Amino acid sequence: MNSSPLFPDAPAITPQVRVDFDKLEANLHRMQSLCTEVGIDLWPHIKTHKSVAIARRQLELGAGGLTFAKLSEAEELLPSGVRRLFIAHSLVTEEALARVAALQKQVDQIVVALTSLSHARVLAPLARQAGLTLPVAIAVDSGLGREGLRFLDEGRELFEFLRLNSHLVPVSIYTHEGHAYGVAPMAHQEIVDRAHAHLMEFRKVLGDNLPLWPGCSVTATLFARKPEVALVRPGAYLFGDLYLSEIARTIEREEVALTVRTRVIDRPTPHLALIDAGSKTFSGDKTPEGLSASSFDSRDLRVTRVSEEHGFVTGSDVDSLRIGDLVDFIPAHVCPVVNLARHLVIFGNDRPEQIWPIEAGGCSY
Ligand SMILES: Cc1ncc(COP(=O)(O)O)c(C=O)c1O
Structure with missing residues (x-):
């Protein structure tokens, strides 16, 4: 694992923008x-x-x-x-x-x-x-x-x-x-x-x-x-995202290469989980259905609302989540997610994880 002073312990840190x-x-x-x-x-x-x-x-x-x-x-x-x-x-x-x-x-x-x-x-x-x-x-x-x-x-x-x-x-x-x-x-x-x-x-x-x-x-x-x-x-x-895989369907869901790893940080009520990624990770972009993100695996877990540092997760599988669980999400629109991050965590079969900087992140001038 490459370590960076800005991102010293990648596996433990969430939210994390991951690329297969x-x-x-x-x-x-x-x-x-x-x-x-x-x-x-x-x-x-x-x-x-x-x-x-x-x-x-x-x-x-x-x-x-x-x-x-x-x-x-x-x-x-x-x-x-x-x-x-x-x-x-x-x-x-x-x-x-x-x-x-x-x-x-x-x-x-x-x-x-x-x-x-x-x-x-x-x-x-x-x-x-x-x-x-x-x-x-x-x-x-x-x-x-x-x-x-x-x-x-x-x-x-x-x-x-x-x-x-x-x-x-x-x-x-x-x-x-x-x-x-x-x-x-x-x-x-x-x-x-x-x-x-x-x-x-x-x-x-x-x-x-x-x-x-x-x-x-x-x-x-x-x-x-x-x-x-x-x-x-x-x-x-x-990379692909929900727009490309679910709406335009020019890429299969299994082909989506970028996901956001998040952690469940609270279960304030039944049918609701809070994760540590909000609009500062997913951006404010949503699908026409109003989703900021949807879980990468087959569980029905959807980020239906965001504040800056919280994502509100609902869906029929939400009550199986416990505080501390990791959940990987596909964002609605991938471009602003990368622009808001500082690093990509690169992983793959038999590869040690690597951290790649996003050199032009935030470059809008
Ligand atoms: C001028 C221009 N060219 C190419 C693209 C690439 O589009 P996409 O990411 O949908 O492939 C964009 C996206 O906004 C664009 O504005």
């Missing part, structure tokens, strides 16, 4: 093999793991680059050896472009997001002032209603704008289909077909040589074989 190494490897391999087989690139989004060791492993297995939301994530994960980066966020300050310039000197390519015509009007002068020529991936909204072009006319205007602004060089069109998450599996194909048709329409006005970069954990395998798709950017696929 063999399942992690299987999930990483499955996505990479599909991309390799169909001949597209995989640039996984590191927002889910925020860890140098895992980023390095994704690159070793064949990822062509990595996707980031924030510059600080990229800065922290440079030791992974990443050479090609996509910053999938709207950068709007001089300070941000100075950081992009510093990163550019250390890698082969940084692509940044261009998320609307209004954004282009801010980003282009900043790039000119900074003396940068920025490769940009143009965002199209495919239904989430967050960043991205909504109308073809805006696309046409953006095309004209970019023709006159040599500091922003379009290299692709991307979308994030986050709206596929809350939807039953049989609707995924339709969401992907519609989003793909939408991207192809925008491609006609933005540049018919531009490759498409869609694909999150719910949609990546469906997008992988679509025409003009050159790259997918799933994030949560490597």
Whole structure:
């Protein structure tokens, strides 16, 4: 066991964010093999793991680059050896472009997001002032209603704008289909077909040589074989969570690689157990049914309410729990759970447990 002064005695300490190494490897391999087989690139989004060791492993297995939301994530994960980066966020300050310039000197390519015509009007002068020529991936909204072009006319205007602004060089069109998450599996194909048709329409006005970069954990395998798709950017696929295993069903429950080990700390009334993990471990994210987490084993134990440091466990098996018992839970949404933790406890068949730091934990700037 590696010991860390911050986390000296892993088996005894709870709550503990645990990763089954063999399942992690299987999930990483499955996505990479599909991309390799169909001949597209995989640039996984590191927002889910925020860890140098895992980023390095994704690159070793064949990822062509990595996707980031924030510059600080990229800065922290440079030791992974990443050479090609996509910053999938709207950068709007001089300070941000100075950081992009510093990163550019250390890698082969940084692509940044261009998320609307209004954004282009801010980003282009900043790039000119900074003396940068920025490769940009143009965002199209495919239904989430967050960043991205909504109308073809805006696309046409953006095309004209970019023709006159040599500091922003379009290299692709991307979308994030986050709206596929809350939807039953049989609707995924339709969401992907519609989003793909939408991207192809925008491609006609933005540049018919531009490759498409869609694909999150719910949609990546469906997008992988679509025409003009050159790259997918799933994030949560490597761990899985309740959203992916119970709602989107793109991963089996047995394939979920990350669990949170908690301890029962009180049984204040029948039908209720309190555990030592609340919103500061599970975050405030819940499934549509209102669960923060559900037990990894077959018992019916659900975290139905959280305060900062307490989880309220209910379910038909709750009365079998005693103070001191350990219970492993699958969180509703894995990304914020990792962001709130400092270490991952890695375990697996015949492996001594290891502790991996989460170098970019809390990096939201
Ligand atoms: C721009 C962008 N790309 C990729 C992803 C990865 O999504 P997921 O973790 O669902 O695979 C996200 C997730 O929020 C995102 O915002």
